Amino acid sequence: MPSIVTTEDTLRAEELAGGQDGILRRSSVGEYHFEFGGYLPDVVLAYETWGKLAADGSNAVLVMHALTGDAHVAQGDSHSAGWWEGFVGPGATVDTNEYFVVSINMVGGCNGSTGPSSLDEQDLPYGSRFPFVTIKDSVRLEARLAKQLGIESWHAVIGGSMGGARALEYAVEFPEQVKNLVVMASSAQATAEQIAFAQVQTQSIRLDPHFCNGDYYGNDARPDAGLGLARRLAHITYRSEAELETRFSRNPQDGEKPTGQLDGPRGRYQVESYLDHQASKLVNRFDANSYLVLTEALMSHDVARGHESLEAALARLEKVNVVVAAVTTDRLYFPEQSVKLASSLAKPKPVHYIDSPIGHDGFLTDATQLDGVLRTLVFGD
Ligand SMILES: CC(=O)SCCNC(=O)CCNC(=O)[C@H](O)C(C)(C)COP(=O)(O)OP(=O)(O)OC[C@H]1O[C@@H](n2cnc3c(N)ncnc32)[C@H](O)[C@@H]1OP(=O)(O)O
Numbered sequence: 070m071p072s073i074v075t076t077e078d079t080l081r082a083e084e085l086a087g088g089q090d091g092i093l094r095r096s097s098v099g100e101y102h103f104e105f106g107g108y109l110p111d112v113v114l115a116y117e118t119w120g121k122l123a124a125d126g127s128n129a130v131l132v133m134h135a136l137t138g139d140a141h142v143a144q145g146d147s148h149s150a151g152w153w154e155g156f157v158g159p160g161a162t163v164d165t166n167e168y169f170v171v172s173i174n175m176v177g178g179c180n181g182s183t184g185p186s187s188l189d190e191q192d193l194p195y196g197s198r199f200p201f202v203t204i205k206d207s208v209r210l211e212a213r214l215a216k217q218l219g220i221e222s223w224h225a226v227i228g229g230s231m232g233g234a235r236a237l238e239y240a241v242e243f244p245e246q247v248k249n250l251v252v253m254a255s256s257a258q259a260t261a262e263q264i265a266f267a268q269v270q271t272q273s274i275r276l277d278p279h280f281c282n283g284d285y286y287g288n289d290a291r292p293d294a295g296l297g298l299a300r301r302l303a304h305i306t307y308r309s310e311a312e313l314e315t316r317f318s319r320n321p322q323d324g325e326k327p328t329g330q331l332d333g334p335r336g337r338y339q340v341e342s343y344l345d346h347q348a349s350k351l352v353n354r355f356d357a358n359s360y361l362v363l364t365e366a367l368m369s370h371d372v373a374r375g376h377e378s379l380e381a382a383l384a385r386l387e388k389v390n391v392v393v394a395a396v397t398t399d400r401l402y403f404p405e406q407s408v409k410l411a412s413s414l415a416k417p418k419p420v421h422y423i424d425s426p427i428g429h430d431g432f433l434t435d436a437t438q439l440d441g442v443l444r445t446l447v448f449g450d
């Protein structure tokens with residue numbers, strides 16, 4: 070069975086840590102009717118904060134996580150490192166000594182917010198009954214939490230990949246609440262190829278015999294194989310061809326013989342072993358239904374939906390300072406998609422680049438390359 074960390078476990082661990090920064094909290098934001106018709110009587114959002122909100126409320130920054138991320142952006146007073154350590158923290162690009170940083174686990178996720186593994190009013194997991202979620206749903210709910218936290222407007226909303234889609238959608242939906250917007254390694258609309266890669270992943274999960282139409286909670290087995298396959302494919306799209314070649318080449322995994330042997334199963338190349346490891350890491354920290362919900366939310370990403378055109382949607386950002394960044398070697402969110410976004414703005418902008426050999430994941434591993442740009446354009450140094 071995968072050892073998904075529950076909110077309760079996290080809270081217990083954090084009680085011991087003391088302090089407030091990077092500590093998971095949860096708040097009900099009430100009932101919600103989803104964009105495409107589903108309904109939940111009570112949505113809880115998990116969130117973490119760093120730093121202090123200024124008396125005039127002017128220093129709030131919202132950091133949006135990507136597909137399998139969570140609200141734990143930076144360590145703060147907790148015991149564990151965050152996923153954007155070095156980019157967010159005391160003295161970092163997003164300086165928590167100066168800014169009040171908030172990050173929220175997206176609805177549908179499995180890291181504290183209401184998701185398919187949450188219990189309904191009859192104490193049964195939602196499973197297959199969980200509504201279809203969109204990026205618009207995500208930001209509408211997040212805006213409710215902002216209100217509860219006393220935040221009327223954000224100095225900046227920042228995100229990469231799905232976090233970039235969420236950040237962009239937030240600003241288009243609530244332009245009067247966003248002063249600066251930073252969209253990294255993302256796009257205005259999911260493309261056919263992104264939908265295609267995602268469909269192979271969702272099918273891998275759905276075709277797993279242990280998926281049971283999403284109602285596998287309480288069963289002896291979960292759709293781990295399907296989730297693992299989904300992660301293997303996704304991870305290849307997160308890395309560049311050159312990175313895989315440089316790192317692994319055609320090397321066999323230590324002690325294994327990839328060309329087969331008479332007395333046992335075929336061994337693996339290093340890159341196969343690496344993908345197996347990436348799959349197993351995700352299976353141990355993520356719920357397959359949440360992976361489906363969030364992946365399908367990203368497939369539906371289209372900031373133009375509900376507006377006359379993409380340009381009309383982006384025209385709502387007239388008063389928002391928009392910064393668009395791409396990873397040079399990204400083969401999932403090609404830099405051209407960032408160029409399209411930046412050039413479709415009412416006042417077109419240049420794209421800033423993270424020059425990383427890694428590929429899409431460069432927005433996580435090399436975000437600090439944007440330090441100078443963001444200090445100049447967003448954080449006012
Ligand atoms: C830091 C966190 O909190 S991660 C949990 C939350 N996740 C998120 O928020 C999502 C965003 N983060 C991520 O996707 C990732 O953490 C990234 C992209 C930032 C970094 O990915 P990583 O998997 O750490 O990077 P990398 O490609 O270098 O892989 C290293 C791992 O592959 C393993 N590995 C390398 N070569 C091989 C091989 N031949 N066979 C098997 N395993 C291998 C390493 O031992 C290492 O394992 P470990 O992570 O268990 O220590």
Ligand SMILES: N[C@@H](CCO)C(=O)O
Pocket residue numbers: 135136137138229230231307430
């Ligand atoms: N590695 C990231 C990439 C998604 O953009 C994640 O797992 O969320």
